[in-house]
Amino acid sequence: MKTVFTRTPTLKDCPTHYCPGCGHGIVHRLIAETIDELGIRGRTIGIAPVGCAVLAYDYLDVDMVEVAHGRPPAVATGMKRTNPDKIIFSYQGDGDLAAIGTAEIIHAAHRGEQIAVIFINNAVFGMTGGQMAPTTVLGQVTATTQQGRKAVGEGYPLQVCELLAVLPGAIYIERCSVYNPAQIRKAKKAVKHAFELQLDGAQGLSLVEVLSPCPTYWRMTPAKAMEWIEKEMTKAFPLGCFKG
């Protein structure tokens, strides 16, 4: 039998703890493929966030650290400044990056830190039980917006790419998704580009936002969740390259 598709070596062969239909597994794979294709496993250091992906090091077979909620861009700064030859990436959710860690991401971008940030936007706090995230869309029902998110008092969904793109220190900002194979391929290209920029020594921060499904806390089937990203979520978060 001819093997036409296989697990990439940097993605560990183990059972997943993620819920059925979760997008984390897909994005983990895109990162692992990128690392293997670029041949940088031996010089890559990853940063796992607080959130569902805290155990990212159980899946990605590279040196990894797990840090306090929201602080990956600061930790990445400490790593990259002292190890300019290493490839540093942080993997962060919307609670981590867009709520508690806004100061860290804005200032890491502002200083033009040479790091790659993979930002998973699933519009909820997954780990803690599906509470409202800054990226929750208007009308979306969550554990803490039981009547649906209202702009008054709860704010509009926070558009991180648009916010960061205006900073001179950010050199590459793109929003992708994983709702169908074509989008996954685009996301892969974006992730790889972010790593390549760092490999090339480009002066600045790269961020790839990935709209990713959370069927469990969206109370949807995995297929319906993918559809919801395409139909609803992209209205608040238009896909595309904002910079670079």
Next chain:
Amino acid sequence: MCGNEALAEAAVIAGVDAYFGYPITPQNEITAYMSRRMAEEGRVFVQCESELAAINMVFGASATGKRAMTSSSSPGISLMQEGISYLSGAELPAVVVNVMRGGPGLGNIAPSQGDYFQATRGGGHGDYRTIVFGPCGVQELVDCMPLAFDLADQYRMTVVVLADGILGQMMEPVVLDPVRNPTMPNPYASGQKGKISNGVEKKPGRKLPPKDWALTGAQDREQNIVRSLWLKEGALEELNYKLQAKYKEVEKNEVLCEEYQVEDSEIVVVAYGVAARIVRSAVIKARQEGIKVGWIRPITLWPFPTEQISRAANEFRIFLTVEMSLGQMLEDVKLAVAGKAPVLFYGRPGGEIPTVEQVLGKIRQLTIPGSSKRKVKNAKPKIKV
């Protein structure tokens, strides 16, 4: 050099790879000095957006095996507690300098010793300890920096250097020894000093363990993971027992303290840092008056010189703790004395500094009548024995 600059240079000599800081008074000379010196040395300096970022940059650099430090003053150190807890859980070495100021809250910018509890009790969440130095002069501040980095690396712990606004700002002649000298020769610029009891003198040139846990890229080896999350049943308990065993080792090996004329004393004054300098002057004057008084000066505040104080309490003596707070180290002194002798307190909070006369007055009050050869004028004993 002022204390802040001297400690910064000592850190450079000790081989600090990266300094991360955020401005706050009264430690701004450290940040300014480091911005210039680290660039000269081709090392890393970052002025951060907050103390939260600073301590997490230390975390990042340390996770890759580099020597990293930060400095701040009380309110900024409060912000760093989250990071110190994570550093402790992940067993990463770090050096944190706290040039204490008056609190609580924004307080003021005057020297204080109000952060003793925070420093010696861990400070953040969870069961952990940090090694804490309480140097009493610029020379000792300089001498404890290389030791701080060595201890951090040896035990994979955070080491806090607890200075205060006076130490940071005052100028004293110092010897900046480029060859590491962990023996702490004379803590004062000049003059009388006590006997420094410690285990350090026995161990010149510490052998530091290799940092095989560091994140350097998994080249031809299995991945390294630096973490503080342990979800599996029993795993976190196991980590905590491991940490405690390490802390016991530190308590056994790393206590530093100075003892001055304790043997024949009837009163022992316990003080650290700048308060100890005031106590030193008061004790020397009291001795001239014929009062049998000595001092015990903890140099490491954790591990605390419990044994030394306990030993001194085996003979009947009155203990007087002097602090620039309303009594924090006092609790450790009481724990060490364990009810064997009275422990009294004198201190001033809020950035006020006790004077030599005030401490001397307190010592005179405690004099036991008839016990000294020379009667002290107007001395009214508070403690009746």
